[in-house]
Every structure is written in structure tokens, then in C-alpha cells.
Amino acid sequence: MKLSLRSLVTVAPLMGICLSSxxxxxxxxxxxxxxxxxxxxIGVAGWDYRLPTTEDHSEKARVVAVRWNGYQxxxxxxxxxxxxxxxxxTGGKVRVAFDLAVTxxxxxxxxxxxxxxxxxxxxxxxxMDLGAEGGLGYQADGSGRGGVVALKKGEVKxxxxxxxxxLIDFPKMTYDITITGVKRDESPFSYxxxxxxxxxxxxxxxxxxxxSGGSLTAYLAxxxxxxx
Numbered sequence: 484m485k486l487s488l489r490s491l492v493t494v495a496p497l498m499g500i501c502l503s504s505x506x507x508x509x510x511x512x513x514x515x516x517x518x519x520x521x522x523x524x525i526g527v528a529g530w531d532y533r534l535p536t537t538e539d540h541s542e543k544a545r546v547v548a549v550r551w552n553g554y555q556x557x558x559x560x561x562x563x564x565x566x567x568x569x570x571x572x573t574g575g576k577v578r579v580a581f582d583l584a585v586t587x588x589x590x591x592x593x594x595x596x597x598x599x600x601x602x603x604x605x606x607x608x609x610x611m612d613l614g615a616e617g618g619l620g621y622q623a624d625g626s627g628r629g630g631v632v633a634l635k636k637g638e639v640k641x642x643x644x645x646x647x648x649x650l651i652d653f654p655k656m657t658y659d660i661t662i663t664g665v666k667r668d669e670s671p672f673s674y675x676x677x678x679x680x681x682x683x684x685x686x687x688x689x690x691x692x693x694x695s696g697g698s699l700t701a702y703l704a705x706x707x708x709x710x711x
Contacts, residue, residue: 508708508709508710509569509708510705510707511528512705521545522546523542526541530567531565543564552702552704557703558703559700559701561699563694563701569708576653577604578650579651579709580705581599583647584702586641586699588698593614595610595611595613596612598610598694599693603685603689604685605683606622607623608621608624608630612630617635618633618639634662634672640664640666643664645664653686657678659675662675
């Protein structure tokens, strides 16, 4: 369904999107309506299937009360295939931030079992790779290949949120990325890369997409895309 600018302004409070002449922001914490516990996110606040399907897979992406995080709500994904088209960002600088947690078995499953991408963001896909040399990373291409591992699989603490922040500078065609959290042994984890060159000549962030394999469960607690 296509929305006019007038209809977007009308539904903006429900979608968590703020529109103005200077900026186009997206934000969600999954803690307030229209989200509800144990409800699928398909058809809610702009979330839809990324690829056409004739089957109902709505249970694969739903809001849950996360027991290991004080029963705070988060979107849980397993075998999910999602997209969310947002109003294009308008600032020369754009900040993308979100909280991501994963859990996975000790055996079974390989490759990038979780992929999160932002169309127009030149940092490539954020991912969790279950391969022997994998882990939490970024800069994978649209096919799931490549990427920089920021935290190795063996050091990832399952059921623990990692905060990602990507600051994109479109005029300079560079971005900074930081990832913080704790390692499996509870020691602090912090990763930072600054002035990374663009992988593409994009000019605005226009959508979100997520692919999650069946060998991993991922949790998204919040997300913000903010023009500056």
C-alpha cells in the first residue's frame, strides 16, 4: 500500500516516525502501541515480508517479553524475512543506532544466520556469522559475503544486548561505527572504527531489511535512524 505525505503525517505517531521539513526520523522501542506482547510485527508500524510469500510466517517475527532482560519487550526473530520502508533521511549526517542480542546452539548452523541492512547506508550489512571464524560484524555485502568480524563467535555473550551506533557523513563519504556490550566472560566489550570509506555512493537511508536463519534467534530492543 502506498502512502501519501498527508497519510504519513497522520500515521506518524503510530509508526514512531517524525516528519518535518528538515529531517525524517525513524524510531521504535517495541514498548508502546501499536506493538503488543506475543503479537507478530508483520503489518505493524510498517513491517512487512521482505520477499513475497504464499505462507503465513508471521510468528517468526514477534514482540516478546524478554525474561533475561527484566521482561522488557523486544522483537524476536527466527527464520524471519522482513522489510520496513521509511521516509528517506534528509541530513548530510545520519545516525543509525540499535540494540541487538542473539542466541545460538553450540553446534549446527553456519554462515551469516542474521543479516540487518539499511538501504542507502554505506556500511554494508550488520550480521552474526555462526561459522568457525564468524561472530558479530558489519560490512557484509547484499549476498551475505564479506564483512569485518568485530567480536568472535566464541566471545559473544548470548542473550545479551549489544549496542550498535553508525554515524554516516554523506558529504565526506565516510562513516564511524561503534559496538559496545559485554563478552561471554562478562568483561566489557567496545569496538570502534572511524572514517571508514563508503562501500556505495548512496545519499540517504530509505529502508530497513532483516534476514534471520533458523539456527539463531535474534532480538531487537530498539532502533533509531536520525538525520543530523
